[in-house]
Amino acid sequence: MEIKDRVALITGAASGIGRAVAFELAQRGVKAIAMVDMTDEIDVAAEQVNNEVNAKIAFPFKGNVTNEDFRTKVFETIKKEYGMVSICIPAAGITRDALAVKIDRETKKANIYSVENFKLVVDVNLIAPVYWAMQMIADIAEDRALRGLKKWNAEEGVQGTVVFIGSISSQGNKGQVSYASTKAGLEGAAATLTKEAIYHGVRCGVIHPGFTDTPMVRAMGEEYIAKYVLPDTQLGRLIRPKEIADAICFMIANSAVSGELWADAGWHPSPA
Ligand SMILES: NC(=O)c1ccc[n+]([C@@H]2O[C@H](COP(=O)([O-])OP(=O)(O)OC[C@H]3O[C@@H](n4cnc5c(N)ncnc54)[C@H](O)[C@@H]3O)[C@@H](O)[C@H]2O)c1
Numbered sequence: 001m002e003i004k005d006r007v008a009l010i011t012g013a014a015s016g017i018g019r020a021v022a023f024e025l026a027q028r029g030v031k032a033i034a035m036v037d038m039t040d041e042i043d044v045a046a047e048q049v050n051n052e053v054n055a056k057i058a059f060p061f062k063g064n065v066t067n068e069d070f071r072t073k074v075f076e077t078i079k080k081e082y083g084m085v086s087i088c089i090p091a092a093g094i095t096r097d098a099l100a101v102k103i104d105r106e107t108k109k110a111n112i113y114s115v116e117n118f119k120l121v122v123d124v125n126l127i128a129p130v131y132w133a134m135q136m137i138a139d140i141a142e143d144r145a146l147r148g149l150k151k152w153n154a155e156e157g158v159q160g161t162v163v164f165i166g167s168i169s170s171q172g173n174k175g176q177v178s179y180a181s182t183k184a185g186l187e188g189a190a191a192t193l194t195k196e197a198i199y200h201g202v203r204c205g206v207i208h209p210g211f212t213d214t215p216m217v218r219a220m221g222e223e224y225i226a227k228y229v230l231p232d233t234q235l236g237r238l239i240r241p242k243e244i245a246d247a248i249c250f251m252i253a254n255s256a257v258s259g260e261l262w263a264d265a266g267w268h269p270s271p272a
Helices: 016-027 041-053 068-082 115-146 177-200 222-232 241-253
Strands: 007-011 032-037 058-062 087-090 101-103 110-112 160-165 202-209 259-263
Touching: 007 016, 007 068, 007 115, 016 032, 016 041, 016 087, 016 241, 032 041, 032 068, 041 058, 058 068, 068 115, 087 115, 115 160, 115 177, 115 202, 160 177, 160 241, 177 202, 177 259, 202 241, 241 259
Parallel strands: 007 032, 007 087, 032 058, 087 160, 160 202, 202 259
Antiparallel strands: 101 110
């Protein structure tokens, strides 16, 4: 699907991978980008994207991706001004890492991972991205129905693309019982949406980044990264956000690519 002149929407766009995708899409000529995030930094990020391409194409939206009213308002606003969103990258995500079951050294009692944290991570990392994606699919489907169109056919050209951000943790990672569950969950959601949404001409895929140089990973600390991350990657360094953004654009642009892409820098953790 050609990226040029499309309207894109990115969540988690104030930082890391989401922000890098905004720059990459801007450089590849999108008409407009809705940049969504819950922090004030989103205004700065949108301004930086606009400065980069010397045009006002990035528009910041501040809010929580789990809020349904916020979601519909963002889609309505950007559609009214610039047209229908046809690239959706729901990248906002969080971690709440802790062992699933941990024995307290003193009391010998087992602590089970907090259910509140599990639900929070599911809301942000799994339910929200799926609903942002379904909103785009719904808008495209409605528009087609209003124009009297039924089942999409290849001559019409691809109508839209979703790329979910999975993770190498979807295959399991110590200390990430909630995070890994959400990233594996995205695979099931994407596989289902892939089958349903192509009726309306929309493709869905999942990229699984390895450890990428963003605030989320830097929060682990330099020592942890040096000891537990870098030795298990063939590349010997963290992945650059731009490399993930480039891979996401490849998934959007090349409609023959389907399913999942592992951009993991050769991650090969030793068995537990
Ligand atoms: N960095 C990595 O190594 C890595 C690896 C695999 C997958 N990922 C995934 O890539 C995505 C981006 O991660 P990142 O490393 O760039 O992290 P990041 O922390 O740099 O950026 C995440 C952004 O999401 C925003 N956000 C979080 N919760 C939100 C909410 N409820 N509403 C609105 N905005 C919210 C944050 O404010 C932040 O700007 C995440 O889905 C993450 O799970 C990251």
